[in-house]
Amino acid sequence: MSDALFDSIVRMQGDRPWGAVLDAGTGDHSLSWVMGLPTRRWTAITGDPARERALRSRHAAAMRPEDRVVTGNWTDPQLLAGERYDVVLADYLLGAVEGFAPYFQDRLFARLRPLVGGDLYVVGLAPYPERAETPGGDAILEIARLRDACILLAGHRCYREYPLDWVIRSLESSGYRVEDALSIPIVYRERFIVGQLDVCRRKLPLLADRALADRLAAHIDALQARCLALDETRRGIRFGEDYVLRATPS
Ligand SMILES: C[S@@+](CC[C@H](N)C(=O)[O-])C[C@H]1O[C@@H](n2cnc3c(N)ncnc32)[C@H](O)[C@@H]1O
Numbered sequence: 710m711s712d713a714l715f716d717s718i719v720r721m722q723g724d725r726p727w728g729a730v731l732d733a734g735t736g737d738h739s740l741s742w743v744m745g746l747p748t749r750r751w752t753a754i755t756g757d758p759a760r761e762r763a764l765r766s767r768h769a770a771a772m773r774p775e776d777r778v779v780t781g782n783w784t785d786p787q788l789l790a791g792e793r794y795d796v797v798l799a800d801y802l803l804g805a806v807e808g809f810a811p812y813f814q815d816r817l818f819a820r821l822r823p824l825v826g827g828d829l830y831v832v833g834l835a836p837y838p839e840r841a842e843t844p845g846g847d848a849i850l851e852i853a854r855l856r857d858a859c860i861l862l863a864g865h866r867c868y869r870e871y872p873l874d875w876v877i878r879s880l881e882s883s884g885y886r887v888e889d890a891l892s893i894p895i896v897y898r899e900r901f902i903v904g905q906l907d908v909c910r911r912k913l914p915l916l917a918d919r920a921l922a923d924r925l926a927a928h929i930d931a932l933q934a935r936c937l938a939l940d941e942t943r944r945g946i947r948f949g950e951d952y953v954l955r956a957t958p959s
Pocket residue numbers: 733734735736737738739740754755756757760781782783784800801802805806807808809810
């Protein structure tokens with residue numbers, strides 16, 4: 710899904726060298742992409758030590774001595790203090806901040822600002838509309854609501870997505886000029902449906918009410934079967950959009 714977004718970033722970057730790259734909200738997808746670029750060095754930040762361990766063990770062989778995976782929190786003023794990067798990537802970072810530093814979203818881009826020597830790329834998911842216009846869109850909304858309900862019942866925090874115009878306002882008031890922005894429609898496939906419902910399944914052992922957990926398990930299986938049986942799923946469900954922006958320090 711992100712590949713079209715990363716292709717857009719490559720186009721926006723043009724001939725400018727990648728140099729030192731910061732993946733400010735890392736994961737396997739963004740880090741694998743960064744590792745394929747002609748960088749001088751890269752640093753990847755996560756708020757989750759388990760993710761750091763997984764990324765290190767998966768990518769250790771291809772890491773150069775100057776490449777780093779670091780666990781930290783952008784609320785910590787010491788994190789990467791005094792460092793500077795040619796390119797900073799915030800790939801689905803903003804939406805995830807709710808899970809690691811709730812209420813910090815309006816400070817995020819100002820916090821990253823001293824690290825941005827050249828370009829900041831922000832990738833995000835536009836919040837879903839309240840209603841869909843096709844059975845496939847309804848299915849995506851139903852999955853998202855069930856996923857968030859299971860996360861909350863497990864006592865965890867859900868991600869919170871922000872619209873493109875919020876991000877533009879926040880960048881402009883945080884010392885950036887927005888140079889480029891585009892939205893890309895999302896096409897959901899079976900992998901997304903099963904992946905999101907697996908998130909639900911992983912939360913169920915954490916529910917205190919075991920009868921509720923059993924009912925939810927049956928509901929998750931039924932929803933998965935219903936979604937996979939849709940014709941739209943075979944073609945790919947077009948619903949919602951991602952966005953990518955390029956901003957530079959103003
Ligand atoms: C949804 S994931 C990003 C997806 C990732 N780019 C990929 O390709 O899979 C969000 C990442 O941002 C990190 N993150 C969220 N809030 C953070 C914070 N306040 N400080 C540091 N890292 C944070 C999470 O730990 C995670 O590594």
